[in-house]
Amino acid sequence: MDGEPLVRWRWIGDHLGYLWGLLRDHAVISLVPVLIGLALALPLGLLCTRFPRLYQPLAAVFNVVYALPSLAVFVVLIPYTGLATQATVMIPLACYALAVLLPTTVDGLRAVPEPVRQAATALGYGPWRRLAAVELPSAVPYLVAGLRVAAVSSISLASVGALVGRGGLGYLFIDGFQRTFPTPIVAGIVLVALLALVTDAVLLLARRLLAPWAVRETVVGR
Amino acid sequence: MNWFSWLSTFFTDPDRLHGPDSIVHRVGEHLILTGEALGLAIVLAVPLGLLLGYTGRAAALVTALTGAARALPTLGLVTLAVLLAGVGDTAVLVPLVALAAPVLLVAACEGVRGTDPDLRDAARGIGLTHPQVLWQVCVPWALPALLAGLRTAAVQVIATATVAAYVGLGGLGRYVVDGLATKDFPQTLGGALLVVLLAVATQLLFAALNRFALPAGLRRR
Numbered sequence: 001m002d003g004e005p006l007v008r009w010r011w012i013g014d015h016l017g018y019l020w021g022l023l024r025d026h027a028v029i030s031l032v033p034v035l036i037g038l039a040l041a042l043p044l045g046l047l048c049t050r051f052p053r054l055y056q057p058l059a060a061v062f063n064v065v066y067a068l069p070s071l072a073v074f075v076v077l078i079p080y081t082g083l084a085t086q087a088t089v090m091i092p093l094a095c096y097a098l099a100v101l102l103p104t105t106v107d108g109l110r111a112v113p114e115p116v117r118q119a120a121t122a123l124g125y126g127p128w129r130r131l132a133a134v135e136l137p138s139a140v141p142y143l144v145a146g147l148r149v150a151a152v153s154s155i156s157l158a159s160v161g162a163l164v165g166r167g168g169l170g171y172l173f174i175d176g177f178q179r180t181f182p183t184p185i186v187a188g189i190v191l192v193a194l195l196a197l198v199t200d201a202v203l204l205l206a207r208r209l210l211a212p213w214a215v216r217e218t219v220v221g222r
Numbered sequence: 223m224n225w226f227s228w229l230s231t232f233f234t235d236p237d238r239l240h241g242p243d244s245i246v247h248r249v250g251e252h253l254i255l256t257g258e259a260l261g262l263a264i265v266l267a268v269p270l271g272l273l274l275g276y277t278g279r280a281a282a283l284v285t286a287l288t289g290a291a292r293a294l295p296t297l298g299l300v301t302l303a304v305l306l307a308g309v310g311d312t313a314v315l316v317p318l319v320a321l322a323a324p325v326l327l328v329a330a331c332e333g334v335r336g337t338d339p340d341l342r343d344a345a346r347g348i349g350l351t352h353p354q355v356l357w358q359v360c361v362p363w364a365l366p367a368l369l370a371g372l373r374t375a376a377v378q379v380i381a382t383a384t385v386a387a388y389v390g391l392g393g394l395g396r397y398v399v400d401g402l403a404t405k406d407f408p409q410t411l412g413g414a415l416l417v418v419l420l421a422v423a424t425q426l427l428f429a430a431l432n433r434f435a436l437p438a439g440l441r442r443r
Contacts, residue, residue: 069381196293
């Protein structure tokens, strides 16, 4: 490493297309699982509010799942999904996302004040219409809070997938380490952090559009 | 080949019982690294977090800091640290502490900040000084939050210490990484299983500790 600068800008300039490709792969393997997690968390969360007895055991299971080291889970899946496939990395990431999103979904659905719920019923809303028009919109701030945590951790965890052959930007860490060449590693860290930052900003924007009241409420609450 | 034969290949290997590649030795290495990182993170983050929580300053900054820390890729930090400082525990301790410290900082800060204001006022009212209020009222109140933070940090450090085997460190990650490199799947799988067991055991330990964490005066109020 003697005399090697931390960043060789020329290398970055020469590899822009390559970095862009890795960034896109990274976005897919880290964010699609979050969407899958959300798609599973909504019905499961509804079930849990309908049958409250389900929630405690499910929450306990996902608490344990969330604590499993990602590398170990990737490895355990290899016999079923194969080395260096997207599924090996995406299935565990979807489980982590679900583990974060289930409690926030349940909290969100439970956050509707009882008088509001009753008012909706009194106005003639059936259970489905009440869900779509009252309960889900009220849950949006909670869902976004959960999605922010889930998306950002998913983006940073996906790079560990490089050790099992599919990690998007994580490949830059392996590449740089094997060649004792810090530039790709620095580029990888910066791009992962940027992707996380942009995703976070998009989620905040989504909350603004879907639940404009939430921003004001948090400020008042503090 | 199936799970049973993979795992029996791994666990009956004589190397797993004796010597530097034995399970006991690897678990020991893993626990020592995790302990060192957590210990350092506690010393650095908890006092500061308690103080910030008590004064109520910089709370927004603390929250933003953890968000940013979560976005950093562990594998990138570990490989960069080793390239810059050479293989060794010290090089890897830096990213491990950098990951654990923000979690503990927020836990300490939020835990103290959440203290019932009436309790704090009452404590001041009966003549306790600020350091006494912090130590005798706020810290006990924050203990469950602190333990929860410690649990998150511990689990995270255990997972990252596994990844650190890639840059040449010991611990259970050795099995996973060596197995992947030599296409020795039983070894990879056995290592992964041991890591999972260690993580679950840590969770259970903290769940047990949590029962004693809440001060007697705060139980069943």
